[in-house]
Amino acid sequence: MKEKMSIMDRIAESNKSVTTGIDEKDIKYWVTIYIMGKAYKVPAGLTIMQSMEFAGYRFVRSAGCRAGFCGACATVYRKAGDYKLQTAMACQTRVEEGMYLVQIPFAPAEKATYDINKEKYNIGVLFKHYPELARCVACNTCTKSCPQELEVMDYIQDAIKGDFKAVAEESFDCIQCGLCAIRCPAELVQYHIAQLARRMYGHYECHEPEHLKIRLKEIEKGKYKEDWNKLIKATIKELEKFYADREREPD
Amino acid sequence: MSEIKFIGGYPEYMRKLINIVNRTRIKRKNYDPPAMSKEERKEVLNLHPDYAHGGKRKISIGQNKGDMGPNEVVDLLEAYPLIEEREIDLSQIDYDVDILIIGGGLAGTTAAIWANDQGVPSDKILLTNKLRHGDSNSMMAEGGTQAADRPNDSPLIHFLDAMGGGHFANKPDVVKGLVEDAPLIMHWLLELGAIIDREENGDFTEKWGGGTCRKRMHACRDYTGLEELRVIRDEFRNRKIFCLEYYPAIELLIDGEGRAAGAVLWNCETGDYKIVRAKATILATGGFGRLHIRGFPTTNHYGATCDGVVLAYRAGAKLRDVDTVQYHPTGSAYPQQIIGLLLTEKLRSMGAQPVNKDGEAFVFPLEPRDVEASAFIRECYVREKGVTTPTGMRGIWLDTPLIEIKNGEGTIDNAFPGMRRMFNRVDIDIRKDPVLVFPTLHYQNGGVETDPEGKTDVQGLFVAGEVSGGVHGKNRLMGNSTLDCMVYGRRSGIYAAKYAKTVKGRGKLSLEHMKKYVNMLKKAGIKPERRAPILLPEYRGKAILARMIDIF
Numbered sequence: 001m002k003e004k005m006s007i008m009d010r011i012a013e014s015n016k017s018v019t020t021g022i023d024e025k026d027i028k029y030w031v032t033i034y035i036m037g038k039a040y041k042v043p044a045g046l047t048i049m050q051s052m053e054f055a056g057y058r059f060v061r062s063a064g065c066r067a068g069f070c071g072a073c074a075t076v077y078r079k080a081g082d083y084k085l086q087t088a089m090a091c092q093t094r095v096e097e098g099m100y101l102v103q104i105p106f107a108p109a110e111k112a113t114y115d116i117n118k119e120k121y122n123i124g125v126l127f128k129h130y131p132e133l134a135r136c137v138a139c140n141t142c143t144k145s146c147p148q149e150l151e152v153m154d155y156i157q158d159a160i161k162g163d164f165k166a167v168a169e170e171s172f173d174c175i176q177c178g179l180c181a182i183r184c185p186a187e188l189v190q191y192h193i194a195q196l197a198r199r200m201y202g203h204y205e206c207h208e209p210e211h212l213k214i215r216l217k218e219i220e221k222g223k224y225k226e227d228w229n230k231l232i233k234a235t236i237k238e239l240e241k242f243y244a245d246r247e248r249e250p251d
Numbered sequence: 252m253s254e255i256k257f258i259g260g261y262p263e264y265m266r267k268l269i270n271i272v273n274r275t276r277i278k279r280k281n282y283d284p285p286a287m288s289k290e291e292r293k294e295v296l297n298l299h300p301d302y303a304h305g306g307k308r309k310i311s312i313g314q315n316k317g318d319m320g321p322n323e324v325v326d327l328l329e330a331y332p333l334i335e336e337r338e339i340d341l342s343q344i345d346y347d348v349d350i351l352i353i354g355g356g357l358a359g360t361t362a363a364i365w366a367n368d369q370g371v372p373s374d375k376i377l378l379t380n381k382l383r384h385g386d387s388n389s390m391m392a393e394g395g396t397q398a399a400d401r402p403n404d405s406p407l408i409h410f411l412d413a414m415g416g417g418h419f420a421n422k423p424d425v426v427k428g429l430v431e432d433a434p435l436i437m438h439w440l441l442e443l444g445a446i447i448d449r450e451e452n453g454d455f456t457e458k459w460g461g462g463t464c465r466k467r468m469h470a471c472r473d474y475t476g477l478e479e480l481r482v483i484r485d486e487f488r489n490r491k492i493f494c495l496e497y498y499p500a501i502e503l504l505i506d507g508e509g510r511a512a513g514a515v516l517w518n519c520e521t522g523d524y525k526i527v528r529a530k531a532t533i534l535a536t537g538g539f540g541r542l543h544i545r546g547f548p549t550t551n552h553y554g555a556t557c558d559g560v561v562l563a564y565r566a567g568a569k570l571r572d573v574d575t576v577q578y579h580p581t582g583s584a585y586p587q588q589i590i591g592l593l594l595t596e597k598l599r600s601m602g603a604q605p606v607n608k609d610g611e612a613f614v615f616p617l618e619p620r621d622v623e624a625s626a627f628i629r630e631c632y633v634r635e636k637g638v639t640t641p642t643g644m645r646g647i648w649l650d651t652p653l654i655e656i657k658n659g660e661g662t663i664d665n666a667f668p669g670m671r672r673m674f675n676r677v678d679i680d681i682r683k684d685p686v687l688v689f690p691t692l693h694y695q696n697g698g699v700e701t702d703p704e705g706k707t708d709v710q711g712l713f714v715a716g717e718v719s720g721g722v723h724g725k726n727r728l729m730g731n732s733t734l735d736c737m738v739y740g741r742r743s744g745i746y747a748a749k750y751a752k753t754v755k756g757r758g759k760l761s762l763e764h765m766k767k768y769v770n771m772l773k774k775a776g777i778k779p780e781r782r783a784p785i786l787l788p789e790y791r792g793k794a795i796l797a798r799m800i801d802i803f
Contacts, residue, residue: 007628014644019546060520065390065553067592069476092588172474195481200444219434219435224431231411231427240419
């Protein structure tokens with residue numbers, strides 16, 4: 001049978017565990033997990049997200065990029081015999097025997113409203129919009145809950161000191177999943193605070209490079225107008241020639 | 252009923268295969284197979300999913316009747332709507348706005364802000380999302396954004412790069428818009444407070460992208476799309492622009508004069524529908540990676556299901572260049588949680604070598620993307636020298652440890668921090684062990700035909716981003732997609748706002764176009780077996796699906 005299949009069909013066949021859902025007969029190794037208390041036997045080696053799908057769940061919420069960038073699939077779980085409540089992105093975490101889990105499809109959190117052009121670039125802006133910042137007890141729960149393994153508490157402490165640059169750098173890889181805010185005993189919304197701090201830093205401290213200013217002026221003054229008229233009217237043959245004649249800038 | 256034993260992220264049998272790769276590494280250090288001749292390339296390309304027989308067919312109805320498209324896309328164009336006209340009460344309008352934007356990635360969110368800047372009040376703009384606001388391919392863009400803003404560069408050179416990359420099938424006036432606005436977009440991002448990589452002296456750090464002749468790739472670490480979109484979304488939220496989540500559009504609405512006039516939205520959670528009346532409608536629904544064309548894994552997000560193309564086509568819009576699909580040679584093939592995800596080309600340009608099951612280098616590492624991908628397919632499926640994963644996927648090794656052997660210790664940590672994090676999560680140390688790769692479906696090159704203002708040939712219907720066709724021709728260059736989203740998001744927002752101000756008489760809302768389309772389907776003898784848009788892919792287990800019964 002397999003000999004008769006085209007290569008494309010064979011590729012499709014071998015990829016089907018990620019393209020069409022999993023067939024039980026292809027699975028050798030199994031684990032048992034508990035999705036909101038119900039036990040399911042699922043293939044070992046799958047992510048939490050894939051194993052929930054295998055078990056019959058179809059995501060409407062709690063699934064986004066499926067690649068660890070968007071923060072839509074925040075999940076909390078415990079492992080059998082372990083007191084510790086753990087956090088994870090369901091699309092990035094492998095299931096383990098005895099894991100019991102629930103997804104957090106939505107994190108209720110207040111975001112401040114501001115006009116970035118009108119704010120003053122000083123420590124006051126963070127406390128004005130997020131006065132609860134002062135309530136941080138430095139317990140480090142946020143850091144422990146971060147699936148990106150960011151030093152969340154450290155950047156919150158930097159925010160308290162008004163060090164925008166440090167907040168920007170430490171929080172840069174934040175995917176805004178909300179797990180830190182859900183776990184914080186002081187009820188901070190760390191990722192919104194970091195967002196404001198990063199925009200303030202970007203807006204007030206990262207100035208426009210000269211080369212960009214010059215280019216914008218050139219375009220505004222119509223420097224390229226004549227050349228454009230030529231290029232836009234060029235035939236494909238002419239374009240092909242221009243393209244072939246491009247010189248590559250040296251490495 | 253036991254678990255697989257893992258050693259350093261790999262099951263035992265794969266670990267044994269890695270030992271073979273380890274043994275041949277030093278021999279391969281200074282040896283790459285030669286680049287293929289023209290004839291060899293031509294032959295191996297027959298294995299490429301875009302060229303291999305049987306992947307495409309002619310569209311049988313509508314504006315593009317007779318044009319070729321991937322089967323999976325034509326299936327959706329030749330599918331029946333999700334609703335029937337009699338089910339929908341168009342007399343009760345739930346949201347009456349000036350501008351409806353469908354899709355809240357980088358393109359849609361940008362459009363909303365610029366429409367607002369044109370004086371459209373924030374409660375007269377509605378941005379609707381199928382998933383959460385921001386869950387999109389934009390969010391995952393790692394590489395960067397192109398903008399010709401250095402002295403030795405110009406929009407004209409950028410133009411030539413993009414046209415050549417697209418095999419000159421692009422619409423020149425649309426490409427002109429793309430490249431000419433690029434510096435303006437960089438300026439706008441800075442104003443909003445986005446943090447873009449800099450040199451010591453404050454200049455932008457600008458890097459190479461495949462197919463460009465100048466360094467013009469702007470990045471935000473390897474989280475470019477994430478930074479751009481979260482800043483723009485934050486601005487959107489500050490403006491209190493009206494936003495719905497988990498409300499995909501399932502059909503466009505047309506008014507009595509044939510103009511686009513809003514959409515029918517569907518609440519994913521409760522199942523009820525909402526009617527939006529709008530003077531202008533902007534489609535920014537993204538691409539089609541989750542159709543898994545030809546059974547390939549994808550780099551795309553969960554909602555990339557071709558919805559916008561389906562809706563626009565039914566409303567009478569013209570498509571272009573939907574026949575070409577961009578595959579990236581090095582998608583991750585192991586482990587399961589990262590299958591299909593992108594492993595940047597930069598790995599190979601810095602020395603990582605493709606290696607087969609027997610530890611042999613079998614292809615020049617930097618062939619053009621389509622040739623490289625085809626060679627991987629040949630190794631796995633013709634020569635049978637691929638590695639099979641526990642879930643049955645095949646792939647070849649990308650020998651990342653060579654990067655440090657060739658460039659020195661610490662190179663991987665400095666040059667690929669994002670990649671390190673990704674593999675660390677699955678206990679794989681890419682400094683010490685190779686990674687398994689296979690080609691992955693990356694981008695919808697074409698779509699709904701656009702013009703320099705984001706207009707389609709349906710009056711009142713605008714498009715921006717991956718859903719549109721004409722910007723990238725038959726092949727998009729790296730760094731031009733996030734740029735496309737912001738340039739044409741901005742332009743469609745501005746021109747939709749201008750257009751909306753000219754709309755005076757409001758015709759009666761109708762689904763007449765849908766009725767007509769259904770008649771065309773019937774006439775063409777297409778049976779009502781498929782319905783579209785599909786909204787989300789289906790990944791549930793086969794055994795469970797077979798035992799599901801519909802009660803509620």
